[in-house]
Amino acid sequence: xxxxxxxxxxxxxxxxxxxxxxxxxxxxxxxxxxxxxxxxxxxxxxxxxxxxxxxxxxxxxxxxxxxxxxxxxxxxxxxxxxxxxxxxxxxxxxxxxxxxxxxxxxxxxxxxxxxxxxxxxxxxxxxxxxxxxxxxxxxxxxxxxxxxxxxxxxxxxxxxxxxxxxxxxxxxxxxxxxxxxxxxxxxxxxxxxxxxxxxxxxxxxxxxxxxxxxxxxxxxxxxxxxxxxxxxxxxxxxxxxxxxxxxxxxxxxxxxxxxxxxxxxxxxxxxxxxxxxxxxxxxxxxxxxxxxxxxxxxxxxxxxxxxxxxxxxxxxxxxxxxxxxxxxxxxxxxxxxxxxxxxxxxxxxxxxxxxxxxxxxxxxxxxxxxxxxxxxxxxxxxxxxxxxxxxxxxxxxxxxxxxxxxxxxxxxxxxxxxxxxxxxxxxxxxxxxxxxxxxxxxxxxxxxxxxxxxxxxxxxxxxxxxxxxxxxxxxxxxxxxxxxxxxxxxx
Amino acid sequence: xxxxxxxxxxxxxxxxxxxxxxxxxxxxxxxxxxxxxxxxxxxxxxxxxxxxxxxxxxxxxxxxxxxxxxxxxxxxxxxxxxxxxxxxxxxxxxxxxxxxxxxxxxxxxxxxxxxxxxxxxxxxxxxxxxxxxxxxxxxxxxxxxxxxxxxxxxxxxxxxxxxxxxxxxxxxxxxxxxxxxxxxxxxxxxxxxxxxxxxxxxxxxxxxxxxxxxxxxxxxxxxxxxxxxxxxxxxxxxxxxxxxxxxxxxxxxxxxxxxxxxxxxxxxxxxxxxxxxxxxxxxxxxxxxxxxxxxxxxxxxxxxxxxxxxxxxxxxxxxxxxxxxxxxxxxxxxxxxxxxxxxxxxxxxxxxxxxxxxxxxxxxxxxxxxxxxxxxxxxxxxxxxxxxxxxxxxxxxxxxxxxxxxxxxxxxxxxxxxxxxxxxxxxxxxxxxxxxxxxxxxxxxxxxxxxxxxxxxxxxxxxxxxxxxxxxxxxxxxxxxxxxxxxxxxx
Numbered sequence: 014x015x016x017x018x019x020x021x022x023x024x025x026x027x028x029x030x031x032x033x034x035x036x037x038x039x040x041x042x043x044x045x046x047x048x049x050x051x052x053x054x055x056x057x058x059x060x061x062x063x064x065x066x067x068x069x070x071x072x073x074x075x076x077x078x079x080x081x082x083x084x085x086x087x088x089x090x091x092x093x094x095x096x097x098x099x100x101x102x103x104x105x106x107x108x109x110x111x112x113x114x115x116x117x118x119x120x121x122x123x124x125x126x127x128x129x130x131x132x133x134x135x136x137x138x139x140x141x142x143x144x145x146x147x148x149x150x151x152x153x154x155x156x157x158x159x160x161x162x163x164x165x166x167x168x169x170x171x172x173x174x175x176x177x178x179x180x181x182x183x184x185x186x187x188x189x190x191x192x193x194x195x196x197x198x199x200x201x202x203x204x205x206x207x208x209x210x211x212x213x214x215x216x217x218x219x220x221x222x223x224x225x226x227x228x229x230x231x232x233x234x235x236x237x238x239x240x241x242x243x244x245x246x247x248x249x250x251x252x253x254x255x256x257x258x259x260x261x262x263x264x265x266x267x268x269x270x271x272x273x274x275x276x277x278x279x280x281x282x283x284x285x286x287x288x289x290x291x292x293x294x295x296x297x298x299x300x301x302x303x304x305x306x307x308x309x310x311x312x313x314x315x316x317x318x319x320x321x322x323x324x325x326x327x328x329x330x331x332x333x334x335x336x337x338x339x340x341x342x343x344x345x346x347x348x349x350x351x352x353x354x355x356x357x358x359x360x361x362x363x364x365x366x367x368x369x370x371x372x373x374x375x376x377x378x379x380x381x382x383x384x385x386x387x388x389x390x391x392x393x394x395x396x397x398x399x400x401x402x403x404x405x406x407x408x409x410x411x412x413x414x415x416x417x418x419x420x421x422x423x424x425x426x427x428x429x430x431x432x433x434x435x436x437x438x439x440x441x442x443x444x445x446x447x448x449x450x451x452x453x454x455x456x457x458x459x460x461x462x463x464x465x466x467x468x469x470x471x472x473x474x475x476x477x478x479x480x481x482x483x484x485x486x487x488x489x490x491x492x493x494x495x496x497x498x499x500x501x502x503x504x
Numbered sequence: 505x506x507x508x509x510x511x512x513x514x515x516x517x518x519x520x521x522x523x524x525x526x527x528x529x530x531x532x533x534x535x536x537x538x539x540x541x542x543x544x545x546x547x548x549x550x551x552x553x554x555x556x557x558x559x560x561x562x563x564x565x566x567x568x569x570x571x572x573x574x575x576x577x578x579x580x581x582x583x584x585x586x587x588x589x590x591x592x593x594x595x596x597x598x599x600x601x602x603x604x605x606x607x608x609x610x611x612x613x614x615x616x617x618x619x620x621x622x623x624x625x626x627x628x629x630x631x632x633x634x635x636x637x638x639x640x641x642x643x644x645x646x647x648x649x650x651x652x653x654x655x656x657x658x659x660x661x662x663x664x665x666x667x668x669x670x671x672x673x674x675x676x677x678x679x680x681x682x683x684x685x686x687x688x689x690x691x692x693x694x695x696x697x698x699x700x701x702x703x704x705x706x707x708x709x710x711x712x713x714x715x716x717x718x719x720x721x722x723x724x725x726x727x728x729x730x731x732x733x734x735x736x737x738x739x740x741x742x743x744x745x746x747x748x749x750x751x752x753x754x755x756x757x758x759x760x761x762x763x764x765x766x767x768x769x770x771x772x773x774x775x776x777x778x779x780x781x782x783x784x785x786x787x788x789x790x791x792x793x794x795x796x797x798x799x800x801x802x803x804x805x806x807x808x809x810x811x812x813x814x815x816x817x818x819x820x821x822x823x824x825x826x827x828x829x830x831x832x833x834x835x836x837x838x839x840x841x842x843x844x845x846x847x848x849x850x851x852x853x854x855x856x857x858x859x860x861x862x863x864x865x866x867x868x869x870x871x872x873x874x875x876x877x878x879x880x881x882x883x884x885x886x887x888x889x890x891x892x893x894x895x896x897x898x899x900x901x902x903x904x905x906x907x908x909x910x911x912x913x914x915x916x917x918x919x920x921x922x923x924x925x926x927x928x929x930x931x932x933x934x935x936x937x938x939x940x941x942x943x944x945x946x947x948x949x950x951x952x953x954x955x956x957x958x959x960x961x962x963x964x965x966x967x968x969x970x971x972x973x974x975x976x977x978x979x980x981x982x983x984x985x986x987x988x989x990x991x992x993x994x995x
Contacts (some may be wrong), residue, residue, distance in 0.1 A: 016587065040638070041572075042570070042571045042629065042631070042635065043575060043578075043634050043635075044571045044573045044574070044575060044622065044631070046570070046574060047571035047572070049568070049569070049570050049571065049635050050568055050569040051568055052566040052567065052568045052650060055566070055567050055568045055569055056566065056567070059567060059570075067977060075543040075547065076543065076546050076547070076550060077540070077541055077542055077543045077546045078541040078546055078549075078673065079533070080533045080534075080535045080538035080539070080540065080541070080671060081624070081655055081657065081671050082535045082536070082538060082594070082671070084534060084535060085610060085612075087534075087599065087611060088601075088610060089609040089610055095610060100600060100601055100602070101599065102599070102600070102601065103596045103598075103622070104596060104598040104599065104600075104601065104612050105575070105594045105595060106596075106597045106598065107594075107595040107597065107611065107625065108592065108593070108595065108659040109591060109592055109593070109595075109675070110576070110591055110595065110623070111591070111657065116582040116623075118576075118577065119579060119586060120579055121576075121597065130612055131535065131594070132601070133596065133624070140534065140535070142535070143529075143534050144533065144534075144540050147531070153846065155619055159543060163655075164654075164655065166572065167599065168599040180571060180572050180573070182569065285518070292841075299762075338553055340908065355644065366897055375926065389640070420965050426854055469895050475890055479597075489968060
């Protein structure tokens with residue numbers, strides 16, 4: 014029996030949760046707010062990692078690994094960083110358990126109290142800049158272009174699988190530069206890498222832009238981001254890249270001898286994406302039948318299901334499938350052949366639809382006679398009977414078409430769901446009845462942004478890089494504005 | 505100036521520490537017992553990961569991810585496991601910090617105390633088997649063949665980079681099976697995968713065998729291991745694979761409906777290798793000049809150093825290097841061209857020797873005239889002048905030869921350092937004056953093993969799989985024995 018999903022129109026949030034669990038992507042664990050990423054979900058994450066890692070290396074970065082724990086005092090060194098990060102976090106206070114003297118299991122040994130508490134990293138700027146101090150003496154040691162793949166912990170009160178979890182997996186790039194300009198260029202380079210990845214691999218169109226001061230990373234002078242739109246009209250921040258100026262170098266006293274023989278503090282960037290991307294991927298494309306995966310990130314791109322009554326029919330089909338599989342694999346296409354005898358074809362069809370496999374091929378005895386196969390595409394659910402000759406080329410083209418189609422569909426949706434407004438009334442009306450991105454004039458002050466947020470819950474998602482200069486009036490304060498920014502409700 | 509290493513004969517332990525730090529593999533961090541794995545060291549770990557991951561997938565395993573934190577009570581559920589693991593560990597007791605009311609930085613918020621403490625995973629059997637309970641109902645759900653790449657924490661009192669650190673990186677496989685036999689086969693399959701990896705990629709010969717009861721994993725019925733010998737004559741356990749019986753299934757109540765319609769507890773294995781492998785790799789091959797890396801795991805296999813006085817000479821050399829590099833890369837060989845103008849060739853030679861780059865090619869103006877290049881191999885430090893024609897084939901063969909040579913050298917060393925003894929006097933004498941593996945008869949009792957350990961610090965490294973049946977007398981108790989086991993001092 015197929016696993017039923019709540020429909021999106023009925024309850025979008027429930028649809029998402031159902032989908033994540035029923036498509037075997039992730040599940041809640043016994044530990045509050047921490048998830049288990051199941052093999053099928055993790056296989057998608059591995060593909061995301063592999064592509065990003067390749068792109069990081071192509072742009073000159075190397076990987077390294079820094080400690081999970083950060084001494085509490087490190088957080089106090091960068092004033093705004095501590096406000097943003099050191100509050101809701103997991104604190105290690107002891108390093109030993111012992112048998113309960115009363116015989117009730119095990120208890121924390123009060124004698125094994127740490128002199129200084131350790132924080133499970135919520136992000137690693139502090140421990141990394143403390144380390145960089147030992148690595149950097151002169152301009153010759155710069156730039157340092159390091160990335161780390163790691164788990165981090167932020168003690169979120171309200172969690173949702175992939176979107177907001179206490180522990181999550183991510184990568185965090187931490188670079189050190191001799192000049193402000195070089196660091197700014199790096200900040201921009203990496204937000205561009207994220208945008209390219211999101212659009213070309215995830216098939217999710219994104220808006221690149223700068224965060225307003227209110228939404229900036231704690232400790233950054235500038236935060237660039239990519240913002241995606243989900244099917245419920247809410248925005249999702251999918252990646253950020255921060256220009257940290259000399260803040261962390263000053264906090265950890267990281268100075269270097271310049272080419273000119275002077276001394277200066279080092280310039281920094283940091284940038285990251287996380288398993289939150291999984292949430293964006295799921296919500297951007299999927300439908301009421303289940304997941305829709307872009308072929309470039311699908312754990313397997315093609316599933317072949319045999320249709321048969323007798324064992325000899327299965328044998329003949331399997332023989333043919335072997336041929337087809339070899340041809341597909343030669344083209345770099347990943348294939349699963351599901352000849353499991355304990356499940357009916359109908360069950361399998363529903364299962365692979367739920368799991369978002371881009372292409373399904375069904376082959377029965379009549380197909381063998383006719384030299385044909387039934388090919389179904391997941392994105393449109395269309396089926397067609399095609400000749401087995403050159404089926405591999407057909408499938409290859411179809412995968413490209415699916416990748417392009419789901420991107421274009423998402424782009425069209427975003428375009429329809431982006432609304433220009435010129436009054437606050439209109440703003441509230443669109444926010445309530447339509448959702449999506451709202452392009453509006455803003456006076457540039459944190460106060461106005463905060464008031465709009467307090468009144469409507471909408472935030473400025475970004476000041477787009479491709480903002481068109483345009484004289485206007487702030488929808489809230491009426492003060493002059495030089496261009497529109499994007500507001501939205503957000504995840 | 506070259507970075508000086510302490511020589512092995514002078515102080516082996518200091519040599520190791522010097523090497524790890526000076527070859528830019530890892531460094532101590534600001535957090536007690538936690539290391540920073542530097543880019544060069546991490547690049548080796550990435551190669552190790554990639555090969556192992558491929559081997560795991562080829563043997564049918566998939567990756568997943570489980571929480572970093574484990575509720576304290578989970579450890580009490582498996583009686584022997586708690587004794588082995590729940591003692592020296594990092595304990596999270598609070599989930600929030602706040603500004604110190606006295607204005608001194610930040611303090612733990614006493615109101616944010618967890619109801620139940622969380623342990624930072626020292627290993628994940630408990631949280632995983634608690635999860636498997638939800639995944640397994642029937643024999644159709646088995647086997648589960650899951651691996652996790654993760655960080656773990658064990659609060660070691662005396663730490664050494666890579667060999668014993670509070671936090672380390674590893675993989676842990678956790679499989680679930682319908683029968684005892686299948687689980688035992690899996691346990692053996694994975695120790696074989698580890699042995700193949702160690703010998704074919706790390707070029708480290710290993711002994712496969714079973715642990716004695718004293719040395720078994722806490723909660724296992726059987727622990728298989730691979731044991732390697734370091735140049736100082738001490739053994740290093742490089743990987744373990746555990747048959748866990750039904751212990752964890754019983755502790756977490758994981759039952760399944762069998763094919764025959766009955767109910768049974770699930771059978772388990774777990775297996776892991778860690779960044780400790782880096783320690784084995786370093787110690788097995790390196791010399792007083794620095795690291796010696798097996799070509800299959802070197803971050804780059806060939807370094808090319810130009811020798812020149814004027815800029816136009818460098819240009820001509822660089823032109824030629826471009827050609828050679830393209831040819832080498834076409835054969836899948838990784839190359840670094842070090843044309844850094846601020847360092848002399850002598851400095852570079854010493855640096856790449858220290859970093860263990862398998863092959864160094866030096867090219868000067870006279871080489872260009874003669875159509876030759878100087879090729880140096882790191883393992884023997886031999887140099888020879890070769891023709892540039894087909895230099896790529898020469899290098900390819902040389903890399904294979906180096907890979908084989910360092911394995912054979914280590915194998916010869918181990919063979920010379922494995923001594924059969926028949927009396928306890930001889931045992932102590934060899935242990936003190938020669939070291940290495942000692943092959944001796946043992947009566948099979950934990951008591952005898954413990955007494956030998958108390959008196960000599962030597963432990964039984966393993967009961968080798970290829971143990972030859974041989975009647976004998978225990979060197980300690982004089983009681984009958986049916987075969988020799990391997991003793992050694994160990995890391």
